[in-house]
Amino acid sequence: MNEAEFLAARFEEQRPRLRAVALRVLGSASEADDAVQEAWLRLSRTDTAEVDNLAGWLTTVVARVSLNMLRSRGNRREDPWDGNPTVHTAAAPDGADPEQQAELADSVGLALLVVLDTLNPAERLAFVLHDMFAMPFEEIAPIVERSPAATRQLASRARRRVQGASTAGEPDAARHRRVVEAFLAAARGGDFDALLSLLAPDAVLRSDPEAQRLGATGALGADAMARSFAGRAVGAHLALIDGAPGMAWAPGGRPRVVFDFTITDGKITAIDILADPELLGRLDVRLLDD
Known part of the structure; x- marks a missing residue:
């Protein structure tokens, strides 16, 4: 096995986790696949001798790519996924595979998906990485360009919204x-x-x-x-x-x-x-x- 094949094999070991991260951040199976593919392209152009923790490096890359895609989506103001006005997962293109849409709802949960889409991109990323994938705030902070304390606050706001918690019913x-x-x-x-x-x-x-x-x-x-x-x-x-x-x-x-x-x-x-x-x-x- 040459070096390229070894690197590809290591990437494939990480692919399920990377796709799970992207899927929950983006709410779109097709965009999640795009984000993972972009991570592979960046890895193939990187000197891996400088990468101490490949899994962490790849997760960070997928998270950054996903965050940029979320922000770009907001700027484009795309139509809701599947034409459903209550589920604003705008990333799914017209004619998206119904099996992918079913996979998305099953893996994330439709109710959670609806709530996640009400969060701003930074809140959504902080919540997904910390609460769903146990990533420390110190590692999330550089991705969302906040301090660890501010990143903790992002996730806290998102968590309370997801849980439906508020004081005296006030947002x-x-x-x-x-x-x-x-x-x-x-x-x-x-x-x-x-x-x-x-x-x-x-x-x-x-x-x-x-x-x-x-x-x-x-x-x-x-x-x-x-x-x-x-x-x-x-x-x-x-x-x-x-x-x-x-x-x-x-x-x-x-x-x-x-x-x-x-x-x-x-x-x-x-x-x-x-x-x-x-x-x-x-x-x-x-x-x-x-």
């Missing part, structure tokens, strides 16, 4: 938006005590390198974070960041800096200030009326 997004609204108002008004009441004691403020270049800093603890924001954020607006409530600085309507909130049990546990243009270009940032 998490609505409650989280109220927290962000209150934080923005307190920051603009310089209300230190109000800021403090919204922050968890061990809350953390992080800034990416581009945000630091623009003058943003980090902070640890509610007191330090409240002092960082008091009397500021005048130019920030409420925004949805990949579907989650947050803030953005968007002169001329173009997001230049986003504030990605992690909220747990009604308290802000982390804020990530992101300004890297390449990253912002991949985020779905929608400004909201204050």
